Amino acid sequence: MPGPIQSLQLQSSTGPAGLALQNGTPTLLTYTAPADGNLHVVEILSALVVTTLEVGGAIGASVVGSAPFGNGGPNPIFASAQAAGSYYGGVTGLMVPLRFVVGPGCTVNVAQTAALTGGAAAYYGEIWAS
Numbered sequence: 001m002p003g004p005i006q007s008l009q010l011q012s013s014t015g016p017a018g019l020a021l022q023n024g025t026p027t028l029l030t031y032t033a034p035a036d037g038n039l040h041v042v043e044i045l046s047a048l049v050v051t052t053l054e055v056g057g058a059i060g061a062s063v064v065g066s067a068p069f070g071n072g073g074p075n076p077i078f079a080s081a082q083a084a085g086s087y088y089g090g091v092t093g094l095m096v097p098l099r100f101v102v103g104p105g106c107t108v109n110v111a112q113t114a115a116l117t118g119g120a121a122a123y124y125g126e127i128w129a130s
Helices: none
Strands: 009-013 027-032 040-056 059-064 072-078 085-089 098-102 107-112 116-129
Touching: 009 027, 027 116, 040 059, 040 072, 040 107, 059 098, 072 085, 107 116
Parallel strands: none
Antiparallel strands: 009 116, 027 107, 040 085, 040 098, 040 116, 059 072, 059 107
């Protein structure tokens, strides 16, 4: 019988101020799993607050590293062109965190995957991992 999931620890955060989306595709959060020969559980918790209708502004998560876990994504977190409002989740359209397993030494990035060319929005998020 498998044991319980290891407790997760905060690895990266935007902090309470969040990060304003930009007319670019910056990395918003990043975490590199230890190169310890073990698998690591990663959970991404996200919120998006849109104050003016977005043009662009998609956000996604990707994994960079060696096979079979590396070079995956981007997995969508928030789609482009959101109307004014608050959005929560990690899986597009659902209020659940994005949770997956990565191999040793893999890097997880949360980034804008489409530039915000109009409107205004801020991303709030954290990466937790074992």
